[in-house]
Amino acid sequence: MMKKPTVDEILEKKKQGEPILILTAYDALWASLLTESGVDIILVGDSVGMVLLGYETTTSVTMEEMIHHAKAARRGAPGALLIGDMPFGSYHQSPQESVANAFRFIREAGCDAVKIEWHSRVVEMVQAMIAAGISVMGHVGLTPQTASQLGGYKVQGKDPQRAKEILEGAVALEKAGCFSVVLECIPDSLASEITKKLNIPTVGIGAGVHCDGQVLVTQDLLGLFNRFTPKFVKRYADLREEAVKAIRQFTQEVKEKKFPSMEQTFQ
Numbered sequence: 001m002m003k004k005p006t007v008d009e010i011l012e013k014k015k016q017g018e019p020i021l022i023l024t025a026y027d028a029l030w031a032s033l034l035t036e037s038g039v040d041i042i043l044v045g046d047s048v049g050m051v052l053l054g055y056e057t058t059t060s061v062t063m064e065e066m067i068h069h070a071k072a073a074r075r076g077a078p079g080a081l082l083i084g085d086m087p088f089g090s091y092h093q094s095p096q097e098s099v100a101n102a103f104r105f106i107r108e109a110g111c112d113a114v115k116i117e118w119h120s121r122v123v124e125m126v127q128a129m130i131a132a133g134i135s136v137m138g139h140v141g142l143t144p145q146t147a148s149q150l151g152g153y154k155v156q157g158k159d160p161q162r163a164k165e166i167l168e169g170a171v172a173l174e175k176a177g178c179f180s181v182v183l184e185c186i187p188d189s190l191a192s193e194i195t196k197k198l199n200i201p202t203v204g205i206g207a208g209v210h211c212d213g214q215v216l217v218t219q220d221l222l223g224l225f226n227r228f229t230p231k232f233v234k235r236y237a238d239l240r241e242e243a244v245k246a247i248r249q250f251t252q253e254v255k256e257k258k259f260p261s262m263e264q265t266f267q
């Protein structure tokens, strides 16, 4: 069973060189499964929009949807360090609105912290959340909520100017008080430079092996989500194929009147 690490223990892991393990869950079933698998942190990512809700991008996800899924994940993993991903538009307009929405993740859904993606006014919002006593994880590089401004879902920071912006963004988030920062889809040399520069842990997704931790979408690594598979995903299983096989077998057996057999029948 998972022992809930504190934010301080997560910071300590960087000092000890011990990788930080984060996976996503959007409901009680998967959150409970993750607690049995030895991850440090469960992220209720806004990737729920694409993985479970069938949206084209994450920008359609609402606060209500995120709170609904975060509450479910908390019910499945009462002892986990749970991070709620703030959806697009919920921390963009004013520090007051950002704090109010972040409070909802903590108070209503029982999250321990929130995650925000980089945008031009984000530092101001993070400072307000930290001042309100909320732990915040940052996210730089490829930030899916603003992917359309970044030229789509592609590797960021290959040119020196963009690499500098990403590095400066990560430093600014550390200064604002974030306890950790996700680095998405950037060259491993840049991720390594940022990881060395920051005192807080970096968590990579498509950012190479030099980050202090790694995060993936659980349904990607299990081969359940098949709309697309980014290069940075390693499929550790093909549960989609397994599931389809099992369901086909069920339909076949029902058609052939082999299910239910006497074993599943009350007499």
Ligand code: KIV
Pocket: 024, 043, 044, 045, 046, 047, 048, 085, 182, 205, 215, 216, 217
């Ligand atoms: O929404 C999400 O799941 C994420 C992670 C992949 C970092 O932001």
